[in-house]
Amino acid sequence: MSDPANPVLRLEALRKSYNPGLPNEIEVLHGINLSIGRTDFAALIGPSGSGKSTLLNLIGLLDTPSSGELYLLGQATSGMDDAGRTALRGHAIGFVFQFHHLIQAFTALDNVLMPLMLAHGKPDKAALQRARELLAGVGLEKFAASKPNQLSGGQQQRVAIARALITEPALLLADEPTGNLDTQTASEVFELFRHFNRERGCAVLLVTHDPRLSATCDRTINLVDGQITDYAAAPGSFN
Amino acid sequence: MRSLWIEWTLAAGFLREGRTQSLMITVGVAVGVAVIVFISALIQGLQANIIERTLGTQAHIRLLSPDETNVLLPVPSGTVHLVQEDQRAQRLRSINNWQQIIATLDQQPLLTAVSPVVSGPAFVRRGEALESVALVGIDPDRYLRIIPLARYLVSGQLRVGAGDALVGTILAADLGVRAGSKLRLDTGQQNSTVVNIAGIFELGVRELDARYVYLDLKQAQSLLELPGGVTVIDLTVTDIFAADTLAAQIERLTSLNAESWIETNAQLMNALTAQSLSTNMIMVFVAISVAFGIASVLSVSVVQRTREIGILRATGATRQQILRVFLIQGALVSLLGSNAGIAISYGLVWAFNTFGPGLFYIPVPPILVLLAILLATGTGVLAAAVPSRRAAGLDPVVAIRYV
Numbered sequence: 001m002s003d004p005a006n007p008v009l010r011l012e013a014l015r016k017s018y019n020p021g022l023p024n025e026i027e028v029l030h031g032i033n034l035s036i037g038r039t040d041f042a043a044l045i046g047p048s049g050s051g052k053s054t055l056l057n058l059i060g061l062l063d064t065p066s067s068g069e070l071y072l073l074g075q076a077t078s079g080m081d082d083a084g085r086t087a088l089r090g091h092a093i094g095f096v097f098q099f100h101h102l103i104q105a106f107t108a109l110d111n112v113l114m115p116l117m118l119a120h121g122k123p124d125k126a127a128l129q130r131a132r133e134l135l136a137g138v139g140l141e142k143f144a145a146s147k148p149n150q151l152s153g154g155q156q157q158r159v160a161i162a163r164a165l166i167t168e169p170a171l172l173l174a175d176e177p178t179g180n181l182d183t184q185t186a187s188e189v190f191e192l193f194r195h196f197n198r199e200r201g202c203a204v205l206l207v208t209h210d211p212r213l214s215a216t217c218d219r220t221i222n223l224v225d226g227q228i229t230d231y232a233a234a235p236g237s238f239n
Numbered sequence: 240m241r242s243l244w245i246e247w248t249l250a251a252g253f254l255r256e257g258r259t260q261s262l263m264i265t266v267g268v269a270v271g272v273a274v275i276v277f278i279s280a281l282i283q284g285l286q287a288n289i290i291e292r293t294l295g296t297q298a299h300i301r302l303l304s305p306d307e308t309n310v311l312l313p314v315p316s317g318t319v320h321l322v323q324e325d326q327r328a329q330r331l332r333s334i335n336n337w338q339q340i341i342a343t344l345d346q347q348p349l350l351t352a353v354s355p356v357v358s359g360p361a362f363v364r365r366g367e368a369l370e371s372v373a374l375v376g377i378d379p380d381r382y383l384r385i386i387p388l389a390r391y392l393v394s395g396q397l398r399v400g401a402g403d404a405l406v407g408t409i410l411a412a413d414l415g416v417r418a419g420s421k422l423r424l425d426t427g428q429q430n431s432t433v434v435n436i437a438g439i440f441e442l443g444v445r446e447l448d449a450r451y452v453y454l455d456l457k458q459a460q461s462l463l464e465l466p467g468g469v470t471v472i473d474l475t476v477t478d479i480f481a482a483d484t485l486a487a488q489i490e491r492l493t494s495l496n497a498e499s500w501i502e503t504n505a506q507l508m509n510a511l512t513a514q515s516l517s518t519n520m521i522m523v524f525v526a527i528s529v530a531f532g533i534a535s536v537l538s539v540s541v542v543q544r545t546r547e548i549g550i551l552r553a554t555g556a557t558r559q560q561i562l563r564v565f566l567i568q569g570a571l572v573s574l575l576g577s578n579a580g581i582a583i584s585y586g587l588v589w590a591f592n593t594f595g596p597g598l599f600y601i602p603v604p605p606i607l608v609l610l611a612i613l614l615a616t617g618t619g620v621l622a623a624a625v626p627s628r629r630a631a632g633l634d635p636v637v638a639i640r641y642v
């Protein structure tokens with residue numbers, strides 16, 4: 001059960017404008033207030049262009065808001081520099097993208113290890129062990145030495161999920177992770193998120209267009225024109 | 240400091256994946272380095288050879304008595320003094336105190352040899368043939384350290400003294416003499432003597448081979464009527480390119496005229512300097528074009544890897560890490576390329592030494608090899624700087640959206 005008083009993520013009046021100060025300035029997010037609990041499994045839904053990717057990139061500290069405050073694990077992030085944001089992102093956040101974004105020059109195992117290698121250098125035995133376990137967890141233990149171009153789309157997305165989990169993040173973000181997969185593969189990948197949410201207790205926030213998938217989530221957050229219109233919350237996850 | 244292991248791993252992985260591009264820049268660097276190393280080895284070899292040949296037959300510095308000038312009586316101040324003056328004819332005369340001067344110069348650590356010489360004009364006669372020559376009286380032990388006559392001896396023995404003399408090949412041919420023949424030497428005065436030709440040398444300089452007759456110092460002194468005197472002191476130095484500054488110092492020290500080989504071969508030195516300048520320019524321009532090649536190929540690679548750079552940033556890479564990944568790629572290809580280039584230039588030098596005109600031998604100094612590798616790698620890193628900064632400056636959000 002998540003503790004509403006100690007959320008993994010809290011947004012206060014978060015706004016985001018593109019091209020600030022220019023004639024083509026456009027505000028995409030108009031003051032978002034949102035809180036995600038430590039074990040939430042939430043879907044972010046909304047029409048195309050409503051600002052879902054923008055919001056996810058802000059939460060993932062890949063981008064900076066124009067105003068408002070974003071608390072990750074209780075830490076305010078507005079005053080942080082690039083190095084501080086990179087470090088916090090490194091241990092708090094796992095990111096899965098719509099396009100199975102892997103580094104083509106490296107094997108599935110190396111891709112899974114990448115966040116650890118970037119933070120700590122050459123992986124030790126324990127790290128290798130964990131990466132193999134994660135690959136096994138997404139059903140790819142046999143493909144550890146394969147390059148991304150030898151894997152199917154669904155397999156690549158599962159490698160990306162394993163990579164997002166290697167740092168044991170508190171919050172897993174996924175931007176249309178099943179958008180490019182067929183229905184069967186999509187529900188398998190979705191099941192993986194469910195599995196890790198239950199097994200490891202990490203919060204999950206994922207963007208999806210598929211109503212059948214979002215219906216199975218504990219929470220649904222509806223974003224329309226840069227504003228959250230309603231919550232469909234499972235009992236207990238939100239008060 | 241944290242090790243750069245992941246940066247090296249990523250750089251090597253990217254280079255391996257973009258095999259064709261990596262190969263192209265590596266070949267570019269290799270050709271550039273090969274050209275630079277070969278040309279500078281060739282020019283260095285050529286110039287060293289020219290200088291060695293030039294200095295093989297002359298002293299680095301020659302000390303001579305200052306010219307005799309007319310001494311004018313001082314006039315009372317305020318008077319105009321008109322003088323019609325004839326320059327004095329310079330007679331053959333000895334350097335004052337030469338023994339002491341030589342003792343002083345022997346102590347100088349920058350000088351490798353000091354050799355007193357007496358030289359003056361004479362005629363040689365054999366039958367009807369008459370040739371004008373230069374008598375050169377030497378102290379063989381000292382003189383051989385200035386000019387290694389043994390290396391130039393073509394027949395007979397290297398022996399002066401007790402009526403023995405050495406003559407050049409051209410003079411020997413003109414007079415029809417061989418080692419063992421006799422010659423009569425005339426020095427204008429009543430002095431005349433017959434010497435035995437102990438050996439015949441060939442210095443390779445026409446003027447010297449036709450005119451030089453080497454004698455023992457004592458015998459030449461008495462023939463030239465300069466008993467106990469010497470007219471020239473020959474010197475060799477440790478650093479041949481510092482010969483002119485050293486000559487100036489010695490001139491002040493001894494108040495003799497000091498001529499360095501640089502001064503007497505001014506035209507040659509000008510030619511060599513001009514040659515060095517033009518090869519340096521070629522090398523600079525080759526280096527610049529190689530640098531632009533590296534920069535442009537890496538720029539293309541940054542654009543191609545925009546999305547991957549975004550992923551790396553999203554999975555925890557800092558801007559500094561991205562910067563280093565691309566700088567290392569520049570360093571790696573230029574290191575690889577310069578090593579290949581060195582191998583190629585060794586091949587070229589070997590081919591030149593084996594099949595070339597054979598006029599001279601080109602050595603490849605290890606310092607040149609080391610310098611070329613360092614310089615090429617430095618250039619590679621510099622050339623990679625611009626594309627690397629672009630990669631590091633990429634906005635991760637934009638990079639991820641980039642498909």
Ligand SMILES: Nc1ncnc2c1ncn2[C@@H]1O[C@H](COP(=O)(O)OP(=O)(O)O)[C@@H](O)[C@H]1O
Pocket residue numbers: 018019026028046047048049050051052053054055
């Ligand atoms: N870099 C940008 N510059 C300007 N406008 C942008 C930029 N990125 C996104 N937008 C605009 O912001 C709005 C929201 O985009 P996005 O967050 O991608 O929506 P979604 O993911 O919900 O489809 C869109 O109208 C889009 O055109």
Ligand SMILES: [Mg+2]
Pocket residue numbers: 052053054175
């Ligand atoms: Mg989107």
